[in-house]
Amino acid sequence: xxxxxxxxxxxxxxxxxxxxxxxxxxxxxxxxxxxxxxxxxxxxxxxxxxxxxxxxxxxxxxxxxxxxxxxxxxxxxxxxxxxxxxxxxxxxxxxxxxxxxxxxxxxxxxxxxxxxxxxxxxxxxxxxxxxxxxxxxxxxxxxxxxxxxxxxxxxxxxxxxxxxxxxxxxxxxxxxxxxxxxxxxxxxxxxxxxxxxxxxxxxxxxxxxxxxxxxxxxxxxxxxxxxxxxxxxxxxxxxxxxxxxxxxxxxxxxxxxxxxxxxxxxxxxxxxxxxxxxxxxxxxxxxxxxxxxxxxxxxxxxxxxxxxxxxxxxxxxxxxxxxx
Amino acid sequence: xxxxxxxxxxxxxxxxxxxxxxxxxxxxxxxxxxxxxxxxxxxxxxxxxxxxxxxxxxxxxxxxxxxxxxxxxxxxxxxxxxxxxxxxxxxxxxxxxxxxxxxxxxxxxxxxxxxxxxxxxxxxxxxxxxxxxxxxxxxxxxxxxxxxxxxxxxxxxxxxxxxxxxxxxxxxxxxxxxxxxxxxxxxxxxxxxxxxxxxxxxxxxxxxxxxxxxxxxxxxxxxxxxxxxxxxxxxxxxxxxxxxxxxxxxxxxxxxxxxxxxxxxxxxxxxxxxxxxxxxxxxxxxxxxxxxxxxxxxxxxxxxxxxxxxxxxxxxxxxxxxxx
Numbered sequence: 001x002x003x004x005x006x007x008x009x010x011x012x013x014x015x016x017x018x019x020x021x022x023x024x025x026x027x028x029x030x031x032x033x034x035x036x037x038x039x040x041x042x043x044x045x046x047x048x049x050x051x052x053x054x055x056x057x058x059x060x061x062x063x064x065x066x067x068x069x070x071x072x073x074x075x076x077x078x079x080x081x082x083x084x085x086x087x088x089x090x091x092x093x094x095x096x097x098x099x100x101x102x103x104x105x106x107x108x109x110x111x112x113x114x115x116x117x118x119x120x121x122x123x124x125x126x127x128x129x130x131x132x133x134x135x136x137x138x139x140x141x142x143x144x145x146x147x148x149x150x151x152x153x154x155x156x157x158x159x160x161x162x163x164x165x166x167x168x169x170x171x172x173x174x175x176x177x178x179x180x181x182x183x184x185x186x187x188x189x190x191x192x193x194x195x196x197x198x199x200x201x202x203x204x205x206x207x208x209x210x211x212x213x214x215x216x217x218x219x220x221x222x223x224x225x226x227x228x229x230x231x232x233x234x235x236x237x238x239x240x241x242x243x244x245x246x247x248x249x250x251x252x253x254x255x256x257x258x259x260x261x262x263x264x265x266x267x268x269x270x271x272x273x274x275x276x277x278x279x280x281x282x283x284x285x286x287x288x289x290x291x292x293x294x295x296x297x298x299x300x301x302x303x304x305x306x307x308x309x310x311x312x313x314x315x316x317x318x319x320x321x322x323x324x
Numbered sequence: 325x326x327x328x329x330x331x332x333x334x335x336x337x338x339x340x341x342x343x344x345x346x347x348x349x350x351x352x353x354x355x356x357x358x359x360x361x362x363x364x365x366x367x368x369x370x371x372x373x374x375x376x377x378x379x380x381x382x383x384x385x386x387x388x389x390x391x392x393x394x395x396x397x398x399x400x401x402x403x404x405x406x407x408x409x410x411x412x413x414x415x416x417x418x419x420x421x422x423x424x425x426x427x428x429x430x431x432x433x434x435x436x437x438x439x440x441x442x443x444x445x446x447x448x449x450x451x452x453x454x455x456x457x458x459x460x461x462x463x464x465x466x467x468x469x470x471x472x473x474x475x476x477x478x479x480x481x482x483x484x485x486x487x488x489x490x491x492x493x494x495x496x497x498x499x500x501x502x503x504x505x506x507x508x509x510x511x512x513x514x515x516x517x518x519x520x521x522x523x524x525x526x527x528x529x530x531x532x533x534x535x536x537x538x539x540x541x542x543x544x545x546x547x548x549x550x551x552x553x554x555x556x557x558x559x560x561x562x563x564x565x566x567x568x569x570x571x572x573x574x575x576x577x578x579x580x581x582x583x584x585x586x587x588x589x590x591x592x593x594x595x596x597x598x599x600x601x602x603x604x605x606x607x608x609x610x611x612x613x614x615x616x617x618x619x620x621x622x623x624x625x626x627x628x629x630x631x632x633x634x635x636x637x638x639x640x641x642x643x644x645x646x647x648x
Contacts, residue, residue, distance in 0.1 A: 031554065032474045033402040033539060034372035036467065045369060048358035049449050051416040051460065056452060078357040092375040092416075092460045125373050128380060136375065136416045136460035143360065150356045215357060230355065 007101065009127050016108040017091075020115060020122035026088070027123050035123040037088065043142040045087075048078035051136040059176070060132075064103045066195040067135070068110035070267075075139040076118060077199035077215035077269040083149035083207030084141035088123040091137050094130035118201065141204075149203055153211040154227050154274040156302045160235055161283070162295050163200040164270040165245045166220055167262025168193035180256055186247055199269040202292050206273065209282050213273040219264040221306055221315050224272055234305045237298035263308075264315075274300060331425065333451045340432040341415075344439065344446035350412070351447050359447045361412065367466040369411075372402035375460040383500070384457075388427045390519040391459070392434035394591075399463040400442060401523035401539035401593040407473035407531030408465035412447040415461050418454035442525065465528075473527055477535035478551050478598040480626045484559055485607070486619050487524040488594040489569045490544055491586025492517035504580055510571055523593040526616050530597065533606050537597040543588040545630055545639050548596055558629045561622035587632075588639075598624060 013030060021027040027035045039045050052071050054060050071091075079086050091111075115121060123140070143149075172194020174180045175187055182190065203213055214223045224235055244252065244262065251257045275283055280296065287294040306313045337354060345351040351359050363369050376395050378384050395415075403410050415435075439445060447464070467473075496518020498504045499511055506514065527537055538547045544566075548559055568576065568586065575581045599607055604620065611618040630637045 028474055028476075031476070033405045034370050034408070034465075036406075036472055037369040037371060039363065039369065045361040045363065046358050047361060047414065047447060047464075049414040049416055049462065051418060051450050051452050053418060053452050053454055056454075081357045082360075084358075090371065090373040090462055092373055094375060094377060094458060123371060126375050128375050128377050130377055130380075130458065131455070134418060134454065134458050138373065138414055138462040140371075141358075148360055150352055152352075152355070
């Protein structure tokens with residue numbers, strides 16, 4: 001492929017992508033047909049895949065570092081929700097001819113920043129030319145054998161926890177779509193939350209104590225319902241406990257956004273997890289040690305449905321994009 | 325995503341994709357954020373990624389089973405060239421609204437056929453809607469620790485081998501592009517080689533005896549040069565030994581195709597490998613036992629360049645699409 005007359009594929013690999021392999025010998029310095037993974041004893045390799053497309057998962061003119069942030073964050077969030085920590089990733093880049101040096105520089109700078117922050121490397125991938133940007137990535141993480149978290153372990157009376165704040169990205173999207181208007185500071189704050197969400201890397205730290213876990217990519221209600229439906233369980237949530245930022249609370253109070261929006265949409269990439277009440281002290285200690293905000297918002301009940309302050313929530317059956 | 329009003333994403337997963345996980349517990353039946361790999365002791369996990377795009381890697385109206393064949397074959401070929409055997413794969417499907425039940429049925433039927441033939445399963449992936457078909461897949465295979473084949477091990481005087489026949493797919497493409505006209509039987513034969521190439525799963529069987537290996541995806545010359553350039557080596561090839569099918573030989577003799585075309589293009593997905601002459605008997609025995617055609621076509625020399633019957637070949641510097 002030739003992205004354009006100035007930028008050949010080999011140029012992109014040499015100038016922008018090679019540095020992302022962090023000189024790991026597993027990558028053969030991108031000179032081989034494939035790469036390999038060395039996994040530690042007693043660890044399983046956890047795999048997740050995500051694809052993001054221009055005009056669907058991001059806007060055409062979104063900053064390149066926001067697009068980089070998105071493909072990494074949605075994958076790291078899945079790795080964390082499995083109780084794993086990241087190790088390496090592949091990157092399939094389908095890029096239009098209009099992509100230039102500056103775009104690639106900003107895009108890969110963000111990748112490298114996140115790689116260093118969370119300690120993983122680029123193991124391989126491929127490049128193609130396309131009309132629109134399509135980025136696909138597989139992530140590999142390690143989880144302790146027998147300690148992989150999944151969606152199926154919640155039991156009645158287990159407590160429901162959320163990491164961080166929720167609904168921030170949803171507000172940013174509404175601003176981006178010009179559906180709400182906020183003052184300069186709020187606008188900047190929430191747009192930033194939309195363009196540069198962070199995942200919560202708490203999953204591997206609580207894999208011994210949590211009974212189930214999922215990351216919030218489709219919204220709190222939708223993702224919580226995934227933890228419930230296989231076992232015909234329900235959830236009782238106390239609205240007063242829900243972790244909204246001060247800014248988001250003000251918007252709710254001023255009726256600029258509805259609480260329902262914040263609970264049913266948004267790519268916050270925080271975790272919902274459940275745990276037996278007997279583990280709550282341990283979990284709180286681990287969160288404090290790692291400086292991670294966690295909030296207990298309710299508990300699992302043996303009656304189907306999600307109940308917010310005892311009122312049953314009607315969940316619109318969103319299809320989801322991800323099958324592992 | 326909703327492919328169209330009849331076919332929701334959940335419908336595609338349930339009706340077409342779930343059966344591809346072969347009920348492996350590693351996949352959590354596609355109900356989790358990620359999946360996991362259990363690797364045998366003494367094995368490394370080998371990873372490769374390939375993306376194929378409509379209008380670039382295949383034609384819009386190519387049969388769906390040919391597109392399925394393509395994404396699987398190009399990946400299995402990379403796995404084999406690493407001396408590994410396949411274990412599992414992820415699939416990111418970006419599909420237009422025009423895709424219907426019949427397309428999906430034929431596409432996934434071929435996937436299942438190849439999975440059963442070569443013994444691997446679908447471990448996860450995602451679905452998106454797009455204007456054109458874009459399919460990205462990561463493959464995972466196992467290779468014996470310390471026995472992973474790569475491109476870098478060839479030494480002077482090592483023999484150069486090819487599996488199967490070469491140039492078959494290139495002729496099929498010329499027919500498809502209406503650049504050559506052949507009789508009905510030849511047309512059918514070569515179009516079939518283009519639409520449904522098979523990889524050669526010989527790599528894992530000779531990983532102890534080969535010194536380097538690569539799959540032929542960019543053409544014999546281009547891929548052979550990858551085995552040479554890192555070490556400033558060359559290759560001496562005897563044109564009489566090159567493995568062309570009887571049909572291809574007839575076309576060369578009748579000047580319908582040039583030998584240079586067959587050696588510089590085509591997605592045959594056969595392997596080129598090198599080995600010390602002392603291993604040739606062992607390699608021949610393994611090939612015979614596995615009923616795989618192999619041909620010794622020349623040897624590595626300490627003079628840069630590829631020489632066909634002692635004449636230096638000018639290789640057009642094709643950029644390549646794959647960085648691991």
